Amino acid sequence: MRGQRRVWVAAGVLGAAIVAAGLWGIGGRQDAPRAAAQPAGIPVTLARVAHEDLTQNIDGVGTVTSLHSVLVRPQVEGLLTALLVEEGQMVEKGQLLATIDDRAIAAALEQAEATRQSNQAQLRIVEQDLQRYRTLSQRGSISRQILEQTEAEAARLRGTLRGNQATIEAERVRLSYTRITSPVAGRVGIRNVDVGNLLRTNDSSGLFTVTQMSPISVVFALPQETLPRLQPLLGGAAPVVAHSRDGGELLGEGHLNSIDNQVASSTGTIRARAVFDNPDGKLWPGQFVTVDLRAGVLRNGLVLDSRAVRRGLDGAYVFRIEEGKAQKVPVRIVQEVEGRSLIEGLAAGDEVVLDGHSRLTPGARVEIQGDAQALARRSQP
Known part of the structure; x- marks a missing residue:
């Protein structure tokens, strides 16, 4: 009896263990899908697209060129x-x-003046003779031929004097050289x-x-696509800023003066000239500089922190957050200014990923870090 009781106790313990294991398996299978359905989101920070007035700039690289440089040569x-x-x-x-x-030229000038004086004296004598011959010709005392010869001689001497005067002027010019x-x-x-x-x-x-050092100019090349924006700026003194080649030191502020009359077919660029007062002489002929042409202010444009914009094989894009998931949205960058991008393809108020792109894929669930509103404000100037 005592042996049978031990068998029944062992069987009961084994059955209880089997039932417990079954219940645990059922609970585990029910919890596992729940855990898989809600994986941890990728941590990201957000920026918000906002309407803003943005200064439109056109950047280029140019060469400082004097408006007037003369090689002094002897004449x-x-x-x-x-x-x-x-x-x-x-x-x-x-x-x-x-x-x-100048001694040789000065001597030639004196000789030319002396020759003129001699011819002037001859002309006075001939003119006196001509006056007498006209009176005698009226009385019939001399032939008409003598009068005509004297008139011709007077005309020749007058022409000679004009030549003498021209020679004197030429020698004076040579002397001035x-x-x-x-x-x-x-x-x-x-x-x-x-x-x-x-x-x-x-x-x-x-x-x-x-x-010439002041004023001075900078000639720079811009893509031909900027031509429609350049043409309205002519005559309006559009401001231009020149920096050192590395973009650091400010060298001068001037204005757009002119653009070339044709596009260079080999490079697809058009040249423009900006003029600077250059009072401090920081701009030096032949110097390479970076140029920032301010083409105006775009009112109420869509502006976003440039760090939110990614670039891929198909162009620029951002990850927009919709219902806690990242959606890849292609955008077009109109202009970038001091860490801000003027964009097309989004709407004001859209929230996009500012930081945390490395693990993002389209449709991935995200976990927003920090205050989204504060991040949106920091993305704006």
Whole structure:
């Protein structure tokens, strides 16, 4: 009896264990789908699309170009007797720069003046004779032929005097060339000759250059797609800002002056010129600079923090949050200014992912981190 009782107790314990295991399996199978249906969301932060006035800028790279740069060359041959300016010196228009030996030209001028005086004396004698011959011709005392010959001689001498005067003027011009003056206000460059050298008019190197520094211009190239935005700006003094090539130091502020009359077919760009007062001389001819042309203000545009915009093979896109899930939405970037993007393809108030893109896929569930409203405000200027 005692052995049978032990068997029944063991069977009861085993049955209870089987029932418990069955109940646990049923509960586990019911909880497992619930856990799989609600996986943990990907943590993200949000930014909100908002209407805003945004300054439209057109960026480019340009070269500083002087509005007036002159290679000073001799116009007469002669010995260089003096250089009256130093390299790098600022000069005014009309300032004396150098002198050339003028003795030969001065002598030729005196000779031309002496020849004119001699011909003037001859003309006075002929004119006196002509006056007498006219009186005698009226009385019939001399032949008509003598009168006509005297009139012809007087006309020849008058023509000779005009030639003498032209020669004198030409010599005076040549004499003025021996005093080389600056044709423009600007800075003197590195000289190519020293005092004592013989200057020749066919010397291509010249003495030095004088380059206007203020005002000065920047010539830059822009894509041909910007032409419709450039044309309305002509004549309106659209502001232009020039920075150093790395975009750091501000070098000057000017205005758009002109655009080229054709697009370069090889590059698909069009050249534009901006003029700067350059009072501090920070813009230097030949210098490469970055240019920021302010094309106006776009009123009430859709603006978003640029960090929210992703770029893929098909173009720019954002992840918009709808009902706690990320939806990939293609957008078009109209312009980017100081960390903000002017976009098309969204609506005001749309919430998009600002940070946490690395694990996102279309349709993924997200978990918003922080205050979405505060993030939206920080995404705006």
